[in-house]
Amino acid sequence: MTTKPQLAFIGLGNMGGGMARRLLDTGHALTVHNRTAGKAAPLVEAGAKLADAPERAAAGHDVVLLSLSDEKAVEEVLFGRVVPVLRPGAVVVDTSTVSPGYARQAADRLAAAGVRRVEACVVGNPLQARKGELRVYVAGDPADLYQARPVLEAIGSEVTHVGAPGTAASLKLILNLLLGAQVASLSEAVAYGTAAGLDREQLISVVSASGFSSMVMRFRADLMLKQAYEPAFFRSQLMEKDIRLALEAAAQHGTAMPVLAEVRERFAAVVAAGDGDKDASVLVEHRPQQQP
Numbered sequence: 001m002t003t004k005p006q007l008a009f010i011g012l013g014n015m016g017g018g019m020a021r022r023l024l025d026t027g028h029a030l031t032v033h034n035r036t037a038g039k040a041a042p043l044v045e046a047g048a049k050l051a052d053a054p055e056r057a058a059a060g061h062d063v064v065l066l067s068l069s070d071e072k073a074v075e076e077v078l079f080g081r082v083v084p085v086l087r088p089g090a091v092v093v094d095t096s097t098v099s100p101g102y103a104r105q106a107a108d109r110l111a112a113a114g115v116r117r118v119e120a121c122v123v124g125n126p127l128q129a130r131k132g133e134l135r136v137y138v139a140g141d142p143a144d145l146y147q148a149r150p151v152l153e154a155i156g157s158e159v160t161h162v163g164a165p166g167t168a169a170s171l172k173l174i175l176n177l178l179l180g181a182q183v184a185s186l187s188e189a190v191a192y193g194t195a196a197g198l199d200r201e202q203l204i205s206v207v208s209a210s211g212f213s214s215m216v217m218r219f220r221a222d223l224m225l226k227q228a229y230e231p232a233f234f235r236s237q238l239m240e241k242d243i244r245l246a247l248e249a250a251a252q253h254g255t256a257m258p259v260l261a262e263v264r265e266r267f268a269a270v271v272a273a274g275d276g277d278k279d280a281s282v283l284v285e286h287r288p289q290q291q292p
Helices: 012-027 037-045 054-058 071-085 098-111 124-131 143-156 167-195 200-209 216-226 238-254 258-274 280-283
Strands: 008-009 030-033 063-068 089-092 116-121 134-139 157-165
Touching: 008 012, 008 054, 012 030, 012 037, 012 124, 012 143, 030 037, 030 054, 054 071, 063 071, 063 124, 063 143, 071 089, 071 098, 089 098, 089 143, 098 116, 098 167, 098 238, 116 143, 116 167, 134 143, 134 167, 143 157, 157 167, 167 200, 167 216, 167 238, 167 258, 167 280, 200 216, 238 258, 238 280, 258 280
Parallel strands: 008 030, 008 063, 063 089, 089 116, 134 157
Antiparallel strands: 116 134
């Protein structure tokens, strides 16, 4: 019988907490840390060991998983506190959504420190994370993926290697661009339809059930119907961040994305209005300003 490795998991937000719980449920031993310790309580009750600092969570572990909000958090937690305590050959499985350029730099910097980085971009929602139904797109050295694959297969129903460092980050941003565009188009359609005298609930239901919908749109449409924006499945603030990263990366390749640039501005307005921590579907409550 193969013994499963002791894992460290740092960052227990909606997605991170779901993935960590799935790992516990599949028999993995976890040491966990989160900036807000209260979010770790359900995992500790389920058998995880709590560490009061990221470096104490990572110390002595050969596999460390990260689920952090942005590059600033990765910089502070991973490079500022975790890397100094890792043993040579340790594997960092980073599920944080960062820019492709930062992903490549992070891989190089970790390699220089004797640490391997598995770029694991996860697609799905916290409910799917909890059930092990995420799609996981991985970039980096296939040999590193081989070591991390059993862990990734515990959280994902699909694990796909897509290429060199940065490629999984690009794919994740592209998928989030499409999500943001669908949420924005649906919210504008609802604004027009209700202004034209249509019943809001009926309109959203018709669009959701139509051939113009998608699994993603139906999920967000249901949240709009219920006006259930908290707790967020995907925070508006993170949506704005991901679209911004994608626009910047696309510009480096000479690719203009005027439609998505407008979508980013819509989500930036949601954040400015104080709804950044609400689900991206809250965009439907923020009517776009009519151009003069």
